[in-house]
Amino acid sequence: MILTVNLQNTSYDIIIERGILKQADRYLNLRRRVLIVTDSGVPEEYAKTIASLSQAATIVTVEQGEESKSLATYESLLKTMLEQNFTRKDCVVAVGGGVVGDLAGFTAASYMRGVDFYNVPTTLLSQVDSSIGGKTAVNFCGIKNIVGAFYQPKCVLIDPDLLKTLPKRQLASGLAEALKMSLTFDADLFRIFEEESVEEQLDTIITKSLMIKKSVVEQDEKESGLRRVLNFGHTIGHGIESEEKLHGLYHGECVALGMIPMCSPEVKCRLIPVLEKLSLPTKVTFDPEKTLAAMLHDKKAEQNTVTVVTVGAIGSFQMQKLDKEALRCCLDILR
Numbered sequence: 001m002i003l004t005v006n007l008q009n010t011s012y013d014i015i016i017e018r019g020i021l022k023q024a025d026r027y028l029n030l031r032r033r034v035l036i037v038t039d040s041g042v043p044e045e046y047a048k049t050i051a052s053l054s055q056a057a058t059i060v061t062v063e064q065g066e067e068s069k070s071l072a073t074y075e076s077l078l079k080t081m082l083e084q085n086f087t088r089k090d091c092v093v094a095v096g097g098g099v100v101g102d103l104a105g106f107t108a109a110s111y112m113r114g115v116d117f118y119n120v121p122t123t124l125l126s127q128v129d130s131s132i133g134g135k136t137a138v139n140f141c142g143i144k145n146i147v148g149a150f151y152q153p154k155c156v157l158i159d160p161d162l163l164k165t166l167p168k169r170q171l172a173s174g175l176a177e178a179l180k181m182s183l184t185f186d187a188d189l190f191r192i193f194e195e196e197s198v199e200e201q202l203d204t205i206i207t208k209s210l211m212i213k214k215s216v217v218e219q220d221e222k223e224s225g226l227r228r229v230l231n232f233g234h235t236i237g238h239g240i241e242s243e244e245k246l247h248g249l250y251h252g253e254c255v256a257l258g259m260i261p262m263c264s265p266e267v268k269c270r271l272i273p274v275l276e277k278l279s280l281p282t283k284v285t286f287d288p289e290k291t292l293a294a295m296l297h298d299k300k301a302e303q304n305t306v307t308v309v310t311v312g313a314i315g316s317f318q319m320q321k322l323d324k325e326a327l328r329c330c331l332d333i334l335r
């Protein structure tokens, strides 16, 4: 299946097909210098397959983990491109999860003021969410995604077969982002989570999630309004994630927790059993004051209030301003 993300000057296709990795050159122009960025946790044959289809490939394997989304790693990628005489006509391909995608995307966005960028996401989170929409970034001074650019890929290849090697917990983390899309936009997709086997319905879940994200990005590419809905669950999620080293929780797991207090009692009653079914957390121990401080430092905070997305009925959402006291009450629900 091909979905086209329709943007003013930067439209692109998302190809969703099992086995498409081996035919990547049908959709990506690899007849040039190709910088392939991957990480040490991604099976190496994925990057090697892209390299075998390229005219002149350089594979760079960064350390797996969020720490690689740094200026130091970014600089090392730029250095490699410079040393290998990459020109504006060459390209960068990300083969990995959201970390590799955000890092490689920002490198492509800035090298010589922008070279073609292709994304081949290999985690569920990146297949349903981070690989489309053009947000690229690295972390800086302990703040997530603070240095980056909006830079759309030229094409995104989604091969659900690549998820066969993904650990179950990482898969569940990605499902949390898909669940987020269903709660805010698509009651039918939520029913799939409730009633059916997610393994059997994985392709449908990926496609439906991408259709939602595509539509949101088309309406608000640079996040001046509607796109903020994709932050559902992320205000509290990021707060908890800032203590990530303490908890060892994945991004999607933090988002799963962050969605709970933002739902009406009726929605919560249906959400909790789904989170349990997907082996996502519903409770966590944390320091509420530290988490609160992190939430108020978040870039979405205005003075002492934060605008959050809430869900009163599945498939719809509202934006709401919460003050410090209201946020504290939300956090109490999770302890």
Ligand SMILES: NC(=O)c1ccc[n+]([C@@H]2O[C@H](COP(=O)([O-])OP(=O)(O)OC[C@H]3O[C@@H](n4cnc5c(N)ncnc54)[C@H](O)[C@@H]3O)[C@@H](O)[C@H]2O)c1
Pocket (backbone or CB within 6 Å): 039, 040, 041, 042, 043, 064, 065, 066, 069, 096, 097, 098, 099, 100, 102, 122, 123, 124, 125, 126, 129, 130, 131, 132, 133, 134, 135, 136, 144, 145, 162, 163, 164, 165, 166, 167, 170, 173, 251, 252
């Ligand atoms: N740009 C966006 O719009 C956007 C949206 C959401 C999240 N993000 C970012 O995405 C990142 C999280 O992404 P993620 O959850 O994909 O994490 P990740 O990129 O760290 O990948 C998770 C782990 O899975 C391993 N892995 C990847 N593919 C694999 C495969 N097929 N088989 C086996 N192992 C595999 C990786 O080596 C890594 O250890 C965060 O940095 C977050 O900020 C960006």
